[in-house]
Amino acid sequence: MLTKRLAAVAAFVPPGAVVADVGTDHALLPVYLVESGICPHAIATELNDGPYRHAFANICRYGLEEKISLRQGDGLAPLCPGEADVVVLAGMGGRSIVRILSSSPEVLAATRRLILQPMTDVGELRSWLADNGWRLVDEDLVEEEGRLYPVIVAEPGREEVSDPFLLEVGPRLVEKGHPLLPDYLERLKAGYEKVLGALSCSCRPQALAKAREIIKKISRLEEVLALAGSDRCGDSRNRGGAGTA
Numbered sequence: 022m023l024t025k026r027l028a029a030v031a032a033f034v035p036p037g038a039v040v041a042d043v044g045t046d047h048a049l050l051p052v053y054l055v056e057s058g059i060c061p062h063a064i065a066t067e068l069n070d071g072p073y074r075h076a077f078a079n080i081c082r083y084g085l086e087e088k089i090s091l092r093q094g095d096g097l098a099p100l101c102p103g104e105a106d107v108v109v110l111a112g113m114g115g116r117s118i119v120r121i122l123s124s125s126p127e128v129l130a131a132t133r134r135l136i137l138q139p140m141t142d143v144g145e146l147r148s149w150l151a152d153n154g155w156r157l158v159d160e161d162l163v164e165e166e167g168r169l170y171p172v173i174v175a176e177p178g179r180e181e182v183s184d185p186f187l188l189e190v191g192p193r194l195v196e197k198g199h200p201l202l203p204d205y206l207e208r209l210k211a212g213y214e215k216v217l218g219a220l221s222c223s224c225r226p227q228a229l230a231k232a233r234e235i236i237k238k239i240s241r242l243e244e245v246l247a248l249a250g251s252d253r254c255g256d257s258r259n260r261g262g263a264g265t266a
C-alpha cells in the first residue's frame with residue numbers, strides 16, 4: 022500500500038514503461054509498480070547502505086528479485102542510457118535533483134519522462150527543467166499529514182515561459198486551477214514572509230536588495246492567489262487571466 026504522496030507519483034507512470042526509481046529507500050514504489058502489473062520490470066537505485074539493505078529486504082519479501090534490479094550508486098550513475106523510459110526522483114531536495122540530473126547527461130538524454138517530487142527549491146527545479154530542454158507536461162499537489170507535496174512531470178521538449186514567476190508556483194497547477202493551489206500559495210507566501218522578517222534585522226545592502234526581491238514575489242503571489250481564490254469561488258471570468266499572473 023503506497024502513501025498518498027507515492028501514489029500521486031505512481032499515477033504518472035505510463036503502463037508498460039520501465040521505471041528507474043532513484044533514491045528508492047524502501048523500494049515501495051517499484052514494488053507497487055511491478056506487483057500491480059503497471060511495469061513489466063523496474064530498476065531501483067540507492068546511494069546509502071541502510072536504505073539499500075531496506076530496499077533489498079522489501080524486494081525479497083515480495084519475491085520480486087527477478088523483476089526489480091536493485092543497484093547501489095549515486096543518482097543516475099548506476100543506469101545505462103536507454104535502460105529506463107521513466108526516471109523517478111522523489112523525496113529529495115530540488116537542488117539535489119538538479120545535481121543528479123545534470124551529472125548524467127547521457128542517461129538523461131535517453132529518458133522519455135521524468136517524474137519528480139521535490140521537497141524544497143521547487144521553483145529552481147522547474148527553472149532548470151525549462152532551461153534544459155524539458156517541458157512541464159503535468160503537475161499535481163498532494164496533501165499528506167498536513168504537508169503539501171508537489172509532483173512534476175517533464176518530457177523532452179520546449180517549455181514556453183510567458184512569465185518566469187509562474188515557474189515558482191507551478192504553471193500547470195495554475196492552468197488547471199488545482200484545488201490545493203490556494204493553500205499551496207498561502208504556504209509559499211508564509212515562507213517568503215518568514216525570510217522577509219529575518220532580513221529586516223539586517224541593514225546590509227545585500228539584505229535590502231533581497232528583501233525588495235521578496236516583497237515583489239509576495240505581491241506576485243498575491244495576484245496569483247486572488248485569481249486562484251476567485252476560480253475556487255466559480256468566477257470563470259478570471260480563469261484565462263491566471264496564466265498571465
Ligand SMILES: C[S@@+](CC[C@H](N)C(=O)[O-])C[C@H]1O[C@@H](n2cnc3c(N)ncnc32)[C@H](O)[C@@H]1O
Pocket residue numbers: 027043044045046047066067068069072094095096097110111112113117121
Ligand atoms: C527521503 S528518501 C525518499 C525515498 C523515496 N524515494 C520516497 O520518496 O519515499 C531519499 C532517499 O534518497 C537517497 N539518496 C540521497 N541522495 C542520493 C543520490 N545521490 N543517489 C541515490 N540515492 C540518494 C537517500 O539515501 C534516501 O534513501
